[in-house]
Amino acid sequence: MATLPKIAIVIGSTRATRFADKPAQWMLKQAQAREDMTAELVDLRDFDLPLFDEPASNKWMPSSDPKALAWQAKIAEFDGYIFVTAEYNHSITGALKNALDQAYNEWNRKPMGYIGYGGLGAARAVEHLRNIGVELCMVPVHGAVHIAGGDFMAVHPLGANGPIEDIEDHLMAGATDLLDDMVWWANATKSAKG
Template sequence: MSNPKIGIVISTTREGRFGDKAARWIYDLAKARGDFDVEIVDLRDYPMPFFDEVGSPFYVPPTNEDARRWGAKVDSLDGFIFVTAEYNRAPPAVLKNALDYAYPQFNRKAAGYVGYGGVGGARAVEQLRLISVELQLAPTRSGVHIGGADFMAVYLEGKTLADLPHLVPTATAMLDELSWWVRALKTAREEPQRQAA
């Protein structure tokens, strides 16, 4: 089996965001393992309007061209790491909107989470796990939570997340779980193709 393809999705598009720092950090950790092919997927590259289609992508493909490109990207991946801020106890609207623009492309894949903010983005991650289940994604139990003190050390004090080794054990646990789920689901998704051959 070839290495599974993992998309690290940056959940915010605003200027001055922290998400690209967290995405680069988890990218480096995931890539160093050698059991994933990883890429950063930036929602800035998919400027979708607020969901305004004739129906859910569960039933009808989107007509918006950026949404179609987003769906093709999601379809090309075997799993996801959602790097999310927490806005008002929830994931950012731009991420929820992107999730709403795809459905079958997410089915029977796996997702891990890196949250950041006052409580490590825990409430946003919790909501993303619920959304993931509806999208037929298998969510990892373990997640990475970059709390307020660590966030400020990077954002204001010039440190990098690599300077905070206490975050590595939870990242390793999440990546281990993601690796298992992604491989199991990739094998299961490919089984009908093997039987048809």
């Protein structure tokens, strides 16, 4: 009997005032409601990664920093990743880019999805994240969740600060599409690896 794909929901911001926890918890709830996957939150705050300073990517030589090795071991546990991302100057957070750079082999041939938030739903950050994923030999999936505009202000602390459930009917189709894609691609890539 095949094991269910294990999906990490990676919180891509480390700021004290981040908004990421709210959509991350909501996405975790959606993933855990399914019977075709398991899911776990992975918070970059828990790893205290230094800025990447290895002689080369672990594609070419093993990393030496114990914090990088701990990060690599954690992300190696998963069959796919959903990144929770804000948009900073048309891209992802520096913390998320650094975390992506701290590994290579562990990301390979696994699906990646996105839940983005901000004025434009982090659309440009997600687009950039897809390109980074391609370079890391990941499989960017089509489905994504974007919390944008009025919906964003309805749930953000600088707006109405309502629960995500207030806008859930606007997000569910995207979340279902994203999770369906993650399961399909995680099963496909796991099978191809033997």
